Amino acid sequence: MRNRSSVVIIENTHVLLIRREKNGEVYFVFPGGGIELGESPEEAAIREAYEELGVHVKLIGIVSKIQYNGMQYFFKAEILSGKIGTGKAEEFANPDRGSYEPMFVPIEQLDSIPVFPKNVVEKFN
Structure with a gap:
């Protein structure tokens, strides 16, 4: 956990997800x-955005906090700089972990695709 x-x-009207x-x-x-x-949830969110997406973000507020295999925090953020798709997270280099593709998805399609966790998606309805 x-x-x-x-x-x-x-x-x-689009949300950035990892396919x-x-x-x-x-x-x-x-x-x-x-x-x-030693890292706060906010610091981790900012670091992960850079590692996975290649962008620097500013956190605006918390969208959701859920208990699932540990505590999970979801922060609304806006992009300050960088280019989506230039992230270099270590998991990207391991083909055994599958593929990772950042993409903007129309919010109205969130109910029709498998997005996890679903209880965060419900915040958009």
Whole structure:
């Protein structure tokens, strides 16, 4: 069990998600990852946005906090600089972990695609 932090980035009625493909399964997650020792949830969200997406973000507020295999924090964020798709997270280099593709998805499509966790998606309805 590890606490995690993620960012929720919305631009023009679209939300930025990571399209994952692993073992033939396709699903979507919010960009984020584990909180490191001595790191706050906010610091982890900012670091993970840079590692996974290649962007520097400013956190605006918390969208959700849920208990699932540890505490998971979801922060609304806006992009300050950088280029989406230039992230260099260590998991990207390991083909056994599947593929990671950041993409903007229309908010109205969130109910029709497998996005995890669903209780964060419900915040958009």
